[in-house]
Amino acid sequence: MLEAKKLERVVPIGGLSDRTGVKVETIRYYEQVGLLPPPERSEGNQRRYGRRHVERLAFIKHARDLGFPVEGIRTLLRLSDNPAMACDEAHAIAVSHLDEVRDKIAKLRSLETELARIAVTCSGGVKACDCAIIEALADHGQCGHGH
Amino acid sequence: MLEAKKLERVVPIGGLSDRTGVKVETIRYYEQVGLLPPPERSEGNQRRYGRRHVERLAFIKHARDLGFPVEGIRTLLRLSDNPAMACDEAHAIAVSHLDEVRDKIAKLRSLETELARIAVTCSGGVKACDCAIIEALADHGQCGHGH
DNA sequence: GTACAATCTGGAGTGACTAGAGGTTCAAGA
DNA sequence: TCTTGAACCTCTAGTCACTCCAGATTGTAC
Numbered sequence: 489m490l491e492a493k494k495l496e497r498v499v500p501i502g503g504l505s506d507r508t509g510v511k512v513e514t515i516r517y518y519e520q521v522g523l524l525p526p527p528e529r530s531e532g533n534q535r536r537y538g539r540r541h542v543e544r545l546a547f548i549k550h551a552r553d554l555g556f557p558v559e560g561i562r563t564l565l566r567l568s569d570n571p572a573m574a575c576d577e578a579h580a581i582a583v584s585h586l587d588e589v590r591d592k593i594a595k596l597r598s599l600e601t602e603l604a605r606i607a608v609t610c611s612g613g614v615k616a617c618d619c620a621i622i623e624a625l626a627d628h629g630q631c632g633h634g635h
Numbered sequence: 636m637l638e639a640k641k642l643e644r645v646v647p648i649g650g651l652s653d654r655t656g657v658k659v660e661t662i663r664y665y666e667q668v669g670l671l672p673p674p675e676r677s678e679g680n681q682r683r684y685g686r687r688h689v690e691r692l693a694f695i696k697h698a699r700d701l702g703f704p705v706e707g708i709r710t711l712l713r714l715s716d717n718p719a720m721a722c723d724e725a726h727a728i729a730v731s732h733l734d735e736v737r738d739k740i741a742k743l744r745s746l747e748t749e750l751a752r753i754a755v756t757c758s759g760g761v762k763a764c765d766c767a768i769i770e771a772l773a774d775h776g777q778c779g780h781g782h
Numbered sequence: 783g784t785a786c787a788a789t790c791t792g793g794a795g796t797g798a799c800t801a802g803a804g805g806t807t808c809a810a811g812a
Numbered sequence: 813t814c815t816t817g818a819a820c821c822t823c824t825a826g827t828c829a830c831t832c833c834a835g836a837t838t839g840t841a842c
Contacts, residue, residue, distance in 0.1 A: 500839090502788065511790085513831060521829090524756045532838045534789055543773065550772050554753075555746055558829070570770045578768040582754040589750060593743045599702055600736050605728040606701075621725040625697050626690065647808090649819060659820085660800060668798090679807045681820055705798070 498528070508545045515545065523548055523561060548631040557584055645675070645683040655692045662692065670695055670708060730763055 505512050518524040524544060527535045551561045560581050566577050567604065606624045652659050665671040671691060674682045694715065698708045707728050714725050753771040 500789070514829085516790095530838085531827085532789085533791095534838065537767055547773050550774075552829090554750060554772075556749050564769065564772065568773065575768065582750060586747065586750040589743055589747050593740060593747060596736055596743065598685075600733065600740060603690065603701060603729060603733040603736060607726065607733055607833060618730045621722060621729050622711065625711065626694050626715065627697075647820070658800085661798085663821095664799060677807085677820095679820080680822095681807065699798090 496538050498538050499534045500530075502539070503546060504535075504537045504542060507542050509551055510545055510549050518545070518548060521558060523558065523565065554585070555589060556581070560585065643685050645685050647677075648682045648684070651682075651684045651692060654666070654689050655696055659691055665695060668705060670705065670712065694719050701732070702736060703728070707732065733769060 489507055499507070501512050501515055504510075506514060510518075515524065519526055524541065527541055530536055544565070547565070551564060563581060564578060567575070570614045596615065606621055646654070648659050648662055651657075652663060657665075662671065666673055671688065672686055674684045676682055691712070694712070695708055698711060703711065710728060711725060714722070753768055
């Protein structure tokens, strides 16, 4: 058992960073906020990570890439550590987040439309023109707030 | 002249907030970072805003609603105060921002696709199932980083 | 052994707000 | 005119998810 543990490949934080694509500083941050458990240390107090940390961090990164907030990931990790629990909660988290992403897409498309309208009215390059972009931004009728 | 100025309708910060939809605290913030010039004050040191401030803040709000960063808005405001300047810069700012918005939409749609895939594999509600969401997040093949 | 890159901790910054504490002013109503 | 409560003030610090920097130590290749 100890022998098996002794032979496990452990890496310093840079090695974990290389394996997961997560920055060194971000790894330390995740440890600080409790997403990643503190690893064992070398005699010189340097972090040494084994396979389980690699897997945990990969999970975290995948979830971050999908836009889950840190607190949501904390919940997902807890569920991950208790596979016998109902997956209602994981599903609720994912669906809620999916809704947020869809809302955001809708909003951004609306922004895109207006930005494209604004940008196209001023092709640029003409000195001393009255800038249509500035005028569009000053146009209260387009600012989405009733006056 | 002084008489005309005396008769201009001025409002306290709450009035400006009501007229523009921008929060009181956010108005103070914009003054602090220099987007909004400091207004005149009452004898009791309360801010008093006239029409020009209302217009300036409406401009800022419109630009923020479109997602322009504060520094970009600072530039747009400078251009707005100098209408004789070439509008190359305003155009460049708008187009650059439009590109960012388009990039973001593309990324979010990709996220939506994967989230929808993940969420649909676990309809939830079945106790003691192996949660497909957790497994999907743990699946290195899907995390966008080569191992 | 030497040198340099990697690692450590602690503190603070980023961007755009947002909240709270404790004190003052203002305006409406009695 | 007086009272009261909302609006206002400044200052400080928090939010979220990182990110950066300084100064010191460790580790590894040559």
